[in-house]
Amino acid sequence: MKNRCENCIVRQFNSLRAMSKEELKRVSDSKITKTIKKGQAIFEEGEKLNGVFCVRDGVSKLSKLSANGKDQIVKLASKGEVMGQRSVIAEESTNLSAVAVSDMEVCFIPKEGIVDALHKNPNFTVEVLRHMAHDLREADDVIVNMSQKTVKQRIAEAFLYLRDNFGADKEGFLNVTLSREDIANVVGTATESCIRIISEFKKKEYIKTSGKKIGVVDEKKLRDLVDGF
């Protein structure tokens, strides 16, 4: 129980050897575990966080409300991922809301332990920095995709992304179940447009559905579409 939480931090920050035993212990001792129901918020845009949240189980969407009243989902966080680091590190209030997409278990780690380690352990800090540099690079890719690809391409890419990052069961259905609206909010489009394209993909047998579940059928066709063929 205890070790799994340490692992969140360690995995996210890629720094197993960078945090000392004592630091890990301190972080681990001060953790608090919470259970969150599907649909509940973990934190909301604008809040000041005095710690980070580490996902133990389930999936959370991190989104930002845009001027036109729509949510843009910026990231989906699952087991082992940490939410709220940016806010804690930059000492700003969060720019994102975190809402559970499925029932979840998260643990909360007060900022003190983290801030402390950052100032005292250069190796740890460098690892966090490296992780963030990587995230920033990914953000650039997202910007390019959003502005240069069509909605159809973005949806195709989203399914491939979901499968690669959250996996699928034996029958090939994705392990995450998102509503059409959530998918629309990930790719930044209207829910109706999203539904239409999903129907089209189903008709062309690029994907299959069963209840709420969606599965990738023809990876190659989806890939080709994304790459512009």
Added chain:
Amino acid sequence: MKNRCENCIVRQFNSLRAMSKEELKRVSDSKITKTIKKGQAIFEEGEKLNGVFCVRDGVSKLSKLSANGKDQIVKLASKGEVMGQRSVIAEESTNLSAVAVSDMEVCFIPKEGIVDALHKNPNFTVEVLRHMAHDLREADDVIVNMSQKTVKQRIAEAFLYLRDNFGADKEGFLNVTLSREDIANVVGTATESCIRIISEFKKKEYIKTSGKKIGVVDEKKLRDLVDGF
């Protein structure tokens, strides 16, 4: 001459007191200054950088080629800004190309000095980290804008952004001069669409032009447009 280069690093990383005298001296001693003509590349997507570039004078566009052959400009860097940190920190090849938008003067700082300071000086690292956390937050905002705002809104916002970040002369013309194509690549649209919207803004007297120069005339109208009125 020497001090100005130190200042680049210091300003970008927000950490005047975080780097020790000796570190600054070392960085400063190993710098190389280059002159770059408008249109020339400083580095290209995919290259491995063995140092960072600090802008002394002029403006550079940082862009990424998308699958459809168009460039997406992710950032404009001007005096005092550092380019290539992500690559150096994450030890990955750059994901962006840097091309001069005007004649430039940049200085090159070999990565050794920086990597060294990162490992030895926690305060410096934390400052860099904080800066990067802030950049990441901005990237989220860009993602939301790109996916939720219309081309017209994004162009209006771009002009306000350019004026706020690069300033304007006494007559109100922007200090940066970008081609229509560059503006299109900043907001992620077709050059023709960009030109049409600029013509419209000019007709409605939201902006004015003189040769290549563009100036903001009616800030409020532009702002309202961005905010959806």
Added chain:
DNA sequence: CTGTAAACCTGACAAAAGTCATTGTTTCAG
């Protein structure tokens, strides 16, 4: 100068995406 290439502009049309209205389908609390 001056010719040429690059940048800018415009119209006509096509394609992509959004909006509104309506209906069918699940889901789940009571």
Added chain:
DNA sequence: CTGAAACAATGACTTTTGTCAGGTTTACAG
């Protein structure tokens, strides 16, 4: 079990944006 609420689907239509195919103007090397 059942009825309201949330979700999914589809048609009809509008708006936005992209594409193509011309033009004009501007910059500038020779």
